[in-house]
Each structure stands twice: as structure tokens, then as C-alpha cells.
Amino acid sequence: MDRLVYTAMTGAKHILEQQATTSHNLANVSTTGFRAQLDSFRAVPVLGDGLPTRAFVVDSTAGTDFSTGSMQVTGRELDVAVQGKGWLAVEKPDGSEVYTRHGSLKVSENGILQTQDGLNLVGDGGPITIPPEVSIEIAKDGTVSTIPMGTKPGAVQVIGRLKLVNPPEENLVRGEDGLFKTKDGTAVDADPVVTVAGGMLENSNVNVVESMVSMINLARSFELQMKLLQNAENNASKASQILTLS
Structure with a gap:
């Protein structure tokens, strides 16, 4: 029994x-x-x-x-949604690289482009620094540009590019913080095919x-x-x- x-x-x-x-x-x-x-x-x-x-x-x-979630238009200049397959690369406090689809970004008090959780976005040359008093635009390929605000706006200045990656899904594991990383913990190279849409966010799937x-x-x-x-x-x-x- x-x-x-x-x-x-x-x-x-x-x-x-x-x-x-x-x-x-x-x-x-x-x-x-x-x-x-x-x-x-x-x-x-x-x-x-x-x-x-x-x-x-x-x-x-x-x-x-x-699978990809639905897209929601926000119109916010610091909102980006990864289109199709791909991830945004962010840096944890210990220096390791992890990946997320949460594209609601912010600028820290030190001018660093971060996620809402305070993690720095990884750029092509390290963290992306945003100068004060500018309007921000994120292009389809992840290029971050700024335009000075005021009565006499200046020329567009490219200050960096988001690191967009697309590692094999079978090589990704979810951490306790909800962020994804590779099984061996190593960083992956940027994928030029991955694109983002500005002023939009991806909903949960x-x-x-x-x-x-x-x-x-x-x-x-x-x-x-x-x-x-x-x-x-x-x-x-x-x-x-x-x-x-x-």
C-alpha cells in the first residue's frame, strides 16, 4: 500500500x-x-x-x-522594443554581461543610459553617456543620437550604439533576477541583423x-x-x- x-x-x-x-x-x-x-x-x-x-x-x-510578445506604442524616446529575435546587452554590477528584452530605459543622475533596474546598457565602446539638455533618438540599428535642445538646436551627434545580440536560445539560461545569460557565462558578439523599434515596448508573451x-x-x-x-x-x-x- x-x-x-x-x-x-x-x-x-x-x-x-x-x-x-x-x-x-x-x-x-x-x-x-x-x-x-x-x-x-x-x-x-x-x-x-x-x-x-x-x-x-x-x-x-x-x-x-x-516566442515574441505583442508590441505597444508608447511614444517615449527612451523606450525600445527588439524586433523579432534578439536581446539588449546590459552589464551587472559584478561586470558580467546579461541579456534582456525589457527596453524601458532611463538616464541616471550621472548621465549613463540604464535599464529601469539601474543596470548599464552595453554599448560598442562601453557604457553610453548621455550629455545634459539633449533630445535622444535611438535608430533601428541601435545607434543612439542626441540633438541639443533650445532655441538654436545643433547638429545631430552620434554618441554610441546599443549592443544587440542574438545567441542561440538553447544556450541561454534564466537567472534568479529574471535576466538571461549564456550557460558558460561568456559574453557573445553583437549581431548586426538585430534591430529595434523606438517609442515602443514589447509586452509579456x-x-x-x-x-x-x-x-x-x-x-x-x-x-x-x-x-x-x-x-x-x-x-x-x-x-x-x-x-x-x-
């Missing part, structure tokens, strides 16, 4: 983990550039005496849905309807595992009564 208990227990445990992942996706449905997490499970037959009719649930490597349906299915599967545990308890109780009578 304990075999049924352990089999149902593993199923319930991993269903709860999948519910947590689905809940995390739903919580980030409005997060710019978010990539939905995917859970993958596989059944492993239980080896032992008797027929191989039982199976345990085992986690496979958690994956990521890299989480499908709300599919996620809600998945939550319902998972809840029903969890109830099924609980019923199996109750049946095992009832069978054990009946067996104890029979043994007591004998």
Missing part, C-alpha cells in the same frame, strides 16, 4: 511545483519583455517485483517560451487564457492525487480491520 502512497505523493509534489510556475507567469503578464517559464516532467517506471505498472514523476530541465486553463487542469490533477492517497488510507484501514478479526 505504501507504494501507492509514494507514487501519488510524487505526482502531487510536482503538480504543486507546476502550479507555482504558472502562478509566476500570471504574475508577470504585464511585465515588459517577460518570457514565460515552462515546466517539463517525465514519467519513470518503478523497477521492482511484479509488473512495471507504476511510475514516478521526475522533473526535467525547466525551459523558457522564447504569457497567454492569460492558456495559463488559467492550465491552473484549472493542475488543480483537478492535484485532487486526483489526493483521492489516491485517501483510497490508500481506506484500504490500509480495511486491511487492519481484517487482520484484527483474524
